[in-house]
Amino acid sequence: MPKKRSREDFFRKARKKVKQAISSRDNxxxxxxxxxxxxxxxxxxxxERLTEWxxxxxPEFRAKEPTKYVQGVLLIDRKNPDRAAIEKAFxxxxxxxxxxxxxxxxTKLSEEDLVQVNALAVQIQLLWKLRDEIEKYExxxxxxxxxxxxYLAGELLAAKLVAxxxxxxxxxxxxxxxxxxxxxxxxxxxxxxxGSRPPKHGLIFQHPxxxxxxxKLRGKIARSLAAKLAIASKADAISHNFIAEKLKSSxxxxxxxxxxxxx
Amino acid sequence: MPKKRSREDFFRKARKKVKQAISSRDNxxxxxxxxxxxxxxxxxxxxERLTEWxxxxxPEFRAKEPTKYVQGVLLIDRKNPDRAAIEKAFxxxxxxxxxxxxxxxxTKLSEEDLVQVNALAVQIQLLWKLRDEIEKYExxxxxxxxxxxxYLAGELLAAKLVAxxxxxxxxxxxxxxxxxxxxxxxxxxxxxxxGSRPPKHGLIFQHPxxxxxxxKLRGKIARSLAAKLAIASKADAISHNFIAEKLKSSxxxxxxxxxxxxx
Numbered sequence: 001m002p003k004k005r006s007r008e009d010f011f012r013k014a015r016k017k018v019k020q021a022i023s024s025r026d027n028x029x030x031x032x033x034x035x036x037x038x039x040x041x042x043x044x045x046x047x048e049r050l051t052e053w054x055x056x057x058x059p060e061f062r063a064k065e066p067t068k069y070v071q072g073v074l075l076i077d078r079k080n081p082d083r084a085a086i087e088k089a090f091x092x093x094x095x096x097x098x099x100x101x102x103x104x105x106x107t108k109l110s111e112e113d114l115v116q117v118n119a120l121a122v123q124i125q126l127l128w129k130l131r132d133e134i135e136k137y138e139x140x141x142x143x144x145x146x147x148x149x150x151y152l153a154g155e156l157l158a159a160k161l162v163a164x165x166x167x168x169x170x171x172x173x174x175x176x177x178x179x180x181x182x183x184x185x186x187x188x189x190x191x192x193x194x195g196s197r198p199p200k201h202g203l204i205f206q207h208p209x210x211x212x213x214x215x216k217l218r219g220k221i222a223r224s225l226a227a228k229l230a231i232a233s234k235a236d237a238i239s240h241n242f243i244a245e246k247l248k249s250s251x252x253x254x255x256x257x258x259x260x261x262x263x
Numbered sequence: 264m265p266k267k268r269s270r271e272d273f274f275r276k277a278r279k280k281v282k283q284a285i286s287s288r289d290n291x292x293x294x295x296x297x298x299x300x301x302x303x304x305x306x307x308x309x310x311e312r313l314t315e316w317x318x319x320x321x322p323e324f325r326a327k328e329p330t331k332y333v334q335g336v337l338l339i340d341r342k343n344p345d346r347a348a349i350e351k352a353f354x355x356x357x358x359x360x361x362x363x364x365x366x367x368x369x370t371k372l373s374e375e376d377l378v379q380v381n382a383l384a385v386q387i388q389l390l391w392k393l394r395d396e397i398e399k400y401e402x403x404x405x406x407x408x409x410x411x412x413x414y415l416a417g418e419l420l421a422a423k424l425v426a427x428x429x430x431x432x433x434x435x436x437x438x439x440x441x442x443x444x445x446x447x448x449x450x451x452x453x454x455x456x457x458g459s460r461p462p463k464h465g466l467i468f469q470h471p472x473x474x475x476x477x478x479k480l481r482g483k484i485a486r487s488l489a490a491k492l493a494i495a496s497k498a499d500a501i502s503h504n505f506i507a508e509k510l511k512s513s514x515x516x517x518x519x520x521x522x523x524x525x526x
Contacts, residue, residue, distance in 0.1 A: 046305060
């Protein structure tokens with residue numbers, strides 16, 4: 001006769017399972033990838049608002065980089081422009097900014113109005129800073145958790161792939177064709193539903209050897225990278241050997257062949 | 264023969280028009296209402312992430328208010344709980360928190376892991392602070408720009424209505440039935456398209472006399488408030504008389520009648 005188990009026994013067991021389920025390093029990785037994602041979304045949303053709001057004051061002001069724009073918002077006071085400070089930040093563009101300033105069609109805003117806009121700009125800088133910090137942390141966990149994938153594809157891309165898959169154990173069971181389109185689920189299901197062309201790459205598009213290659217060759221390189229990543233994920237999750245150097249050189253050799261063949 | 268105008272003349276004219284279009288106080292109001300909206304969205308997004316992330320560490324921790332939750336995240340260190348500080352923030356709930364802490368199924372997180380979570384919590388507090396500041400500023404502009412609407416419906420609601428309409432001049436041309444459903448465009452067009460029931464209130468639902476009334480009476484009160492708001496908006500945009508006291512007492516009298524009638 002099997003041993004009779006008490007209610008307490010089952011409770012203990014359930015608690016232990018919950019504990020295991022949330023305790024993995026994977027989960028920390030998933031959380032930080034998600035946080036970075038949401039910090040990006042938030043800062044983009046607020047940055048758009050900033051350009052519109054500050055655009056009332058100085059609509060002619062443009063900057064290539066969002067960071068430069070925010071810097072400009074905090075720096076440029078149309079009433080008493082501090083030329084030296086602007087020069088320090090914008091270098092040779094200073095003259096053109098000064099010219100635009102003097103002929104601007106922007107509204108005059110009071111000190112109080114500008115305080116709000118500046119506070120928003122500072123907030124955006126803080127969001128960026130936090131994102132960079134969490135990204136560093138994310139890279140560190142990825143390097144510990146999946147050294148092979150990190151070496152092969154870069155820590156941040158490896159982290160995103162693991163997070164998208166839902167954990168290291170899970171991604172290690174995926175075939176390379178799944179890893180190739182991980183993150184392009186929308187396009188994949190559209191393909192399956194309506195017969196449109198299948199996606200060539202999901203998240204791994206972010207790898208520089210794919211994103212900077214000619215469009216026609218990207219699919220080939222993506223397939224090759226995904227194949228190596230599938231092997232790397234198994235090494236990370238199961239054997240814990242470090243085999244990524246071989247994988248990387250073999251991938252790069254193949255990518256070179258594909259690219260060279262074209263020329 | 265009409266006077267011949269040069270290219271420069273037209274340029275000057277166009278510049279002047281652009282200048283006018285962006286210079287109104289309405290536009291400042293619209294920007295700040297938008298910013299508050301986006302700050303809310305961002306902080307909600309990040310708060311959700313925080314609860315999930317911190318939930319790995321201390322899943323049993325609950326708080327009624329998001330502000331309390333964030334305070335808890337920053338305060339509660341499961342390794343060395345500072346009972347005095349927790350008591351100060353949570354009062355009589357302290358014992359239950361301490362109990363939950365000692366029997367928690369949460370993961371042990373390292374110092375470094377917790378630093379990230381705390382940084383996120385601080386960021387959320389900053390976003391809330393900025394939102395409150397911009398909201399104050401928004402209320403101030405609304406009071407200047409549309410004193411009648413502000414007195415009648417509260418500054419923040421007046422600001423939102425004007426922003427949703429696209430300016431004070433615009434809202435002053437709206438009939439009261441439009442003001443009543445301003446902000447419920449989705450439900451309104453669904454009604455027009457498919458014949459579902461029309462919305463009873465849009466943004467003005469936020470008025471306490473509507474949101475706290477029995478569901479059946481809300482439509483009546485909303486119609487009455489919208490009627491008074493339509494008059495108030497015309498006074499704000501055109502005559503610049505302050506007539507809101509009369510409007511408010513008349514609205515409140517009517518609302519009382521409606522509510523009393525029910526009982």
